[in-house]
Amino acid sequence: MKATVVAGLNRGARGVGLALGLPVLLFTAWWVFSADSTSIFLPPLSRIVEAFGQVWFSEVFVRDVLPSLRRLAAGYAAALLVGVGVGYLVGRWSVVRDLTSPILAYFRVLPAPVLIPVLLVAVGIGDATKLIVIAVGAVWPILLNTADGVRAVDEVQLDTAAAYRLRAWTRHGLILRAATPQVFAGARQALGISLIVMVVSEMLMSTDGLGFTVIRFQRTFAIPEMWSGVLLLGLLGFGLAKVFETIERRALRWHRGATGREESW
Amino acid sequence: MTTGSRTSAHTRRPAGPTVRRVLGILGLLLAAIGYEAVTRAVFSPLHVPPLTAIAPRAAELLTEARFWTATGRTLLVAAVGLLIALVAGIVVGFAVGSVPWLLRAASSTLDFLRPVPSIVLIPVLVLVLDVAQITVLLVAVSCFWIVLFQVLYGLRDVDQVAVDTARTIRLGRLGRIVHVTWPSVLPYLGTALRLIVSVALALAITGGLVMGAAGLGELIWSSQESGEFTGMYALVLLTGGVGIALDMAARLAERRLLHWHVATRREVAAR
Amino acid sequence: MSTDDALLRIVDLGKSYRARERTVDALAQVDLTVDDGEFVAVVGPSGCGKTTLLKIIAGLLPATTGDVYLAGRRVTEPPADLGVVFQEYGRSLFAWKTVRQNVELPLRSQGVGRAERRELVAEALDAVGLGQAADAYPWQLSGGMQQRVAISRAIAYRPRLLLMDEPFSAVDAQTRGDLEDLLARLWHRYAMTVLFVTHDIDEAVYLGQRVVVLGASPAGVIAEFPIDLPAERDQLGTRSSARFGELRAQVYAQVRRTPHLEEVAP
Numbered sequence: 191m192k193a194t195v196v197a198g199l200n201r202g203a204r205g206v207g208l209a210l211g212l213p214v215l216l217f218t219a220w221w222v223f224s225a226d227s228t229s230i231f232l233p234p235l236s237r238i239v240e241a242f243g244q245v246w247f248s249e250v251f252v253r254d255v256l257p258s259l260r261r262l263a264a265g266y267a268a269a270l271l272v273g274v275g276v277g278y279l280v281g282r283w284s285v286v287r288d289l290t291s292p293i294l295a296y297f298r299v300l301p302a303p304v305l306i307p308v309l310l311v312a313v314g315i316g317d318a319t320k321l322i323v324i325a326v327g328a329v330w331p332i333l334l335n336t337a338d339g340v341r342a343v344d345e346v347q348l349d350t351a352a353a354y355r356l357r358a359w360t361r362h363g364l365i366l367r368a369a370t371p372q373v374f375a376g377a378r379q380a381l382g383i384s385l386i387v388m389v390v391s392e393m394l395m396s397t398d399g400l401g402f403t404v405i406r407f408q409r410t411f412a413i414p415e416m417w418s419g420v421l422l423l424g425l426l427g428f429g430l431a432k433v434f435e436t437i438e439r440r441a442l443r444w445h446r447g448a449t450g451r452e453e454s455w
Numbered sequence: 456m457t458t459g460s461r462t463s464a465h466t467r468r469p470a471g472p473t474v475r476r477v478l479g480i481l482g483l484l485l486a487a488i489g490y491e492a493v494t495r496a497v498f499s500p501l502h503v504p505p506l507t508a509i510a511p512r513a514a515e516l517l518t519e520a521r522f523w524t525a526t527g528r529t530l531l532v533a534a535v536g537l538l539i540a541l542v543a544g545i546v547v548g549f550a551v552g553s554v555p556w557l558l559r560a561a562s563s564t565l566d567f568l569r570p571v572p573s574i575v576l577i578p579v580l581v582l583v584l585d586v587a588q589i590t591v592l593l594v595a596v597s598c599f600w601i602v603l604f605q606v607l608y609g610l611r612d613v614d615q616v617a618v619d620t621a622r623t624i625r626l627g628r629l630g631r632i633v634h635v636t637w638p639s640v641l642p643y644l645g646t647a648l649r650l651i652v653s654v655a656l657a658l659a660i661t662g663g664l665v666m667g668a669a670g671l672g673e674l675i676w677s678s679q680e681s682g683e684f685t686g687m688y689a690l691v692l693l694t695g696g697v698g699i700a701l702d703m704a705a706r707l708a709e710r711r712l713l714h715w716h717v718a719t720r721r722e723v724a725a726r
Numbered sequence: 727m728s729t730d731d732a733l734l735r736i737v738d739l740g741k742s743y744r745a746r747e748r749t750v751d752a753l754a755q756v757d758l759t760v761d762d763g764e765f766v767a768v769v770g771p772s773g774c775g776k777t778t779l780l781k782i783i784a785g786l787l788p789a790t791t792g793d794v795y796l797a798g799r800r801v802t803e804p805p806a807d808l809g810v811v812f813q814e815y816g817r818s819l820f821a822w823k824t825v826r827q828n829v830e831l832p833l834r835s836q837g838v839g840r841a842e843r844r845e846l847v848a849e850a851l852d853a854v855g856l857g858q859a860a861d862a863y864p865w866q867l868s869g870g871m872q873q874r875v876a877i878s879r880a881i882a883y884r885p886r887l888l889l890m891d892e893p894f895s896a897v898d899a900q901t902r903g904d905l906e907d908l909l910a911r912l913w914h915r916y917a918m919t920v921l922f923v924t925h926d927i928d929e930a931v932y933l934g935q936r937v938v939v940l941g942a943s944p945a946g947v948i949a950e951f952p953i954d955l956p957a958e959r960d961q962l963g964t965r966s967s968a969r970f971g972e973l974r975a976q977v978y979a980q981v982r983r984t985p986h987l988e989e990v991a992p
Contacts, residue, residue, distance in 0.1 A: 212564045231582045288475045289482035299698030301657030303664055304672070304691050307679040311687065312503045346817040353784050353810040354832035354883065367822055386572045386661075393577070393665050394676075408578035416578050424571040431570035448821035448865040 233414045242418035250403065255422075258388060258399040261317065265324025266384045273329045273380070274373060277336025278366060287337065298334060302327030302383055303390050310395055320391045320399075327387040328380035335376025339369030371445045374438045381434055385427055400426075504685045513689035521674070522690075526697060529663065529670035532587065533655040533701075536594025540651060543595070544602025545644070551603075552610035553636070569604070573597045573658070577665060587669065590662030597658050598651040605647035609640030645709035652705040656698055671697070733887060733919050734760040734783070739792035740944070741778055751944035752778045756792070758938060758947055762886075765913055765920045767930035769981060770940030776923045779945070780891050783921070784810050796887060809880030813892040815873040819864040825851070826860040829879045836883075850882035853912060870901035874908070881912060890922045894929070903961045906933055910959060927981060931955075931973050932964060939980045949980040 221235045246255065279286050280294070305326050313319045343365050351361045366373075392401030404419035487506050494505040516522045551561050573596040580589045613636055621631045663672020671694055678687035739756040742749045752775040760766050770776050781787040783794055785804040794801040796808065812818040819828050829850055833843045851857050854874040864872050873893060880888055890909075894902045910933060913920055924930050930937045934953050941948040953973060955964060964970055 210563070212560050213567060216564065231579075285478065288478035289485070291475075292479045292483050293486050296695050296699065299653050299656075299702045300691075300695040301653070301660050301698065303657060303661045304675060304694055306664065307675055307687060308691055311679060311684050312498070344817045346812050346814045347820065349781070349784075349786050350810070350812065350818045352786055353804045353808065354835065354879075355804050355806060356832065356835040360831070360835050364820060368820070370822075382570060382572065386574055389572060389574055390661055390665060404575075404578050408581060413582075420575045420579055423575040427570040427572050427575075428567050444822040444863055444865065447863060448816075 230411070230413055233417065237414045238417040238421065241414040242421060245415050245418055246422055254398050254403045255400055257317075258392065258401070261320050261399070262324060262384060262388045265321045265388070266328055266381065268321070268325040269328035269332055269380055269384065270377060272325070273332025273376065274336050274366070277333040277373075277376075278340055278362075278369075280333070281337035281340025281369070282365070287341070294330075294334060294337075297330050302330075302387050306387070306391050306394055315395050320388070320396070323391050324384045324387050328384040331379040331383065332373070332376040335372045335379075336369060339372025340365055342372070343368045371442055374442060378431075378434060378438070381430060382427075385430065389423065501684060504688055508685050509688045509692060512685050513692050516686070516689055516693060522693070525669070525671045525674045529656070529659045529672070530697075530701075532590050532662070532668070532670060533594055533652075533659040536591045536659070537598055537651055537655045539591070539595040540598030540602050540655075541648075544599050544647070545606055547599075548603045548606025548610070548640075549632075549636075552607045553632075558607070565603070569600045574661065574665070581666065586662065586666040589666065590659055590668040590670075593662055594655045594658045597654050601651050601654065602644070602647045605643040605650075606640055609643030610636065612643070613639045642713055645712050648709055648712070649702075649705045652701045653698060656701055660694065731761045732759045733762040733764075733797055734758075734921065735795040736783070737793050737795070739779070739782065739789050739794065741775070741782060741787070741790045742944075753782075753946070754944035755946045756940075760887075760919060760921060763917055763919055765922065765933060765935045766938060767922045767924060767934030767936070768938045768940060769924055769927055769930045769977065770945060771942050771981060772925050774940050774942050775945040776925070776940060777891055779940070780810075780889055780921070780923050784808060784889055807886040809883050809885035809888045811873070811876045811880050811888070811890045811893045813895055815869065815876050815893075815896070816864070818876055819872060819879075821863065821865050824861050824863055825856060825867070825875050825878075828864065828875055829882050832879065832883045846882045846884075850878040853881060853915070854878040854908060868901075870897045870905060873897060873905060877905075877909070877912070881916060884916075886919060888918050888920045890920065892924055893922075895924070895926070902929075907961065909933065914957075927974060927977050928965070931970060931977060932959060932961075937973075937977055939977060948983075949977075951977055 217235075224232060224234045225236065227234050280290055281287070302323075306323050309319050309323050309326070313322060347364065347368060351364055356364070388399075389401035392399035393405050396402040400419065400423060404416055404423065407413075407416035407419055491505050491507060494500070494503045497503075500508065551557050551565075573593050576593065576596065577589065580592060584592070617635045617639070618631065621635045626634060659668075659670060660672035660675075662668040663670045663674070664676050665672075667673050667676070671690065675687055675690045675694070678684070678690060736756055736758040739753055740751070741753040742751045744750075756779060758766075768776060768779070778787065782789050783796075783801065785801045785808075788802075796805045799805065820831070823831065826847055829847045830843055833846060838846065847860075848857070851860055854877055856871065856874050856878060859867060859871065864875060867875070873896075877893070893909075894905050897905065906929065909920075909922075912918075922930070922933060931953060937951045937953060938947055939949040939951075940946070951973060955967070955969060955973070
């Protein structure tokens with residue numbers, strides 16, 4: 191017991207070293223090799239970092255970053271609500287599933303960004319449009335995965351719930367809980383999509399927001415500032431994925447335990 | 456009691472294939488009628504045209520050369536990007552995945568880079584490449600991550616017994632890859648193929664929307680800008696059709712791939 | 727308490743499935759009565775419809791013909807006063823709930839108050855020897871312990887009739903013996919009625935006051951044996967007694983007479 195803990199610690203320390211090693215190496219390499227760069231397209235990393243501080247730790251954060259995040263959060267939340275709700279109905283009742291399956295198959299393959307011009311025309315330019323675009327783009331993977339998960343819930347669990355006369359709402363809750371691994375898989379996919387749709391919609395039709403600001407920097411040849419925006423978008427994608435992963439790990443601990451699967455190599 | 460409490464065996468019994476198809480068609484009809492009714496009742500026909508206006512326009516587009524040229528360009532861009540992603544993903548995946556310390560060293564970097572949406576590259580690349588090249592690159596980068604991670608999952612899934620068996624019959628490194636590793640990665644590549652086809656289409660179209668790279672996305676955006684809204688709706692409708700065709704092709708390819716895989720597996724087992 | 731001695735009455739029960747073009751009769755003309763407080767073991771060849779019978783009794787499947795009465799009331803949906811323990815313990819427990827929450831769930835749904843609930847759960851867990859494991863998750867426990875949780879859940883519910891569908895067939899032999907003795911003790915202690923389905927003749931004779939043999943498809947009751955072994959049974963003494971051997975042979979002869987028709991399994 192003790193020996194394995196120590197071994198685990200050692201592996202942990204070495205793991206951290208390995209995990210940090212390559213990113214640090216890459217960052218240093220970029221720093222060093224770009225230091226003397228005179229190309230206007232590839233400014234020294236030091237200039238980009240400097241621009242990062244100047245641009246984003248200012249009122250730009252309130253004016254452009256916060257609205258983006260707000261739209262993203264609202265659109266994503268709406269997608270979750272509708273996707274899980276409708277996905278539950280589709281997964282639980284075969285008539286609903288049969289009725290909707292061709293329509294769902296269509297929207298599954300329809301690329302989310304084409305909805306931007308459609309909603310631009312239908313709803314007009316504005317905050318609501320961007321929010322709806324994000325929600326409509328992100329809802330499909332959540333809906334389809336939820337439906338799959340609900341449909342695959344174990345018969346024995348359903349029989350158990352019925353035999354012990356659990357209340358209807360308790361039973362719906364149990365089915366949804368049993369489907370959470372798939373719900374999370376869909377939600378993870380949807381998170382990536384909503385970020386992309388957010389940026390694209392801001393590039394195409396906006397007067398504020400991260401995507402808009404980065405494009406504005408590029409058009410005005412504020413290259414280090416533009417790079418800093420690209421960096422911020424990358425960090426945002428990474429940060430959101432990490433937050434999501436943390437929540438997922440907590441919520442699905444039982445699933446990893448029950449299936450004996452760990453999500454690492 | 457509520458019907459929901461009735462037994463699983465009851466409510467969950469699947470209907471026959473004919474009934475299901477009829478229900479599916481019924482659902483499509485209901486959706487079409489619902490859309491028609493809502494558009495006629497609520498929206499202006501200019502901004503949200505009814506299906507009875509969109510469908511004839513879509514049929515018309517199918518006879519026009521510019522639709523097929525645009526579709527061809529989009530598909531070409533998607534295909535080139537996809538091919539690059541497949542080759543790069545497989546090569547990098549095998550290189551990183553078969554060296555344990557390299558995998559551990561790289562995994563944090565891969566985890567960091569993967570969620571970065573490839574479209575953040577647009578402003579950077581616009582400065583140095585033309586829009587068609589950028590679109591290919593966008594497709595390639597996005598699909599690359601999917602292929603790479605599927606290869607890594609596949610490598611993790613290689614049966615240790617099969618590896619040991621290969622060792623005992625003294626298969627070399629290359630022999631082990633051909634007969635043991637590759638067959639167990641293949642189903643994961645099949646999954647990757649199914650996933651990246653729709654991603655490739657989405658990004659090829661995004662490139663058209665954002666940067667005006669020639670193709671369906673550009674056609675849709677220019678219809679919107681020139682106020683040709685019914686044509687835009689018709690193009691979106693047809694884009695979904697292209698997506699379905701691609702999806703079917705990918706599923707077919709996957710089945711072929713896996714069929715071959717099963718045959719190979721049997722052969723290995725029979726040795 | 728009911729004055730009627732028969733807790734469970736099954737009358738002329740039949741069940742047929744429609745599979746593609748033909749109908750398969752899984753059960754036909756099953757008649758069975760179980761008295762209050764009785765322990766009845768049902769044996770039959772595999773695939774003979776034992777599980778189907780149990781699901782119909784539990785109100786989980788509708789019968790094609792005939793009726794099931796529990797405490798005089800016709801069963802059309804899962805009745806109150808009924809606990810079920812399934813063979814697949816790993817699948818019938820909710821993996822995201824702790825042992826305690828799993829046992830508590832049916833009580834909560836019945837609206838049992840918090841204090842009483844806590845008492846019932848603690849007692850039921852102690853009764854199966856899992857008082858210490860209340861806060862563990864099912865998947866952290868061994869198979870035998872998981873099945874104890876399922877039994878504990880049934881007991882906490884205080885059912886008049888406990889249905890068990892091959893509950894011990896997926897655990898190893900040693901654990902199986904322990905669980906059999908545990909069940910026998912619980913039956914005495916809680917004065918429940920138990921209907922125990924198994925394909926293991928030894929187990930049926932060892933546990934039951936009465937053994938019912940189902941024939942092959944379509945299954946009906948083909949024989950019943952009162953088990954006149956002493957009430958207190960133990961793995962070594964009882965199983966090695968001459969009477970156990972005789973009863974076992976009698977039941978075995980009946981089961982053997984019915985042809986195995988595994989392909990009929992629904």
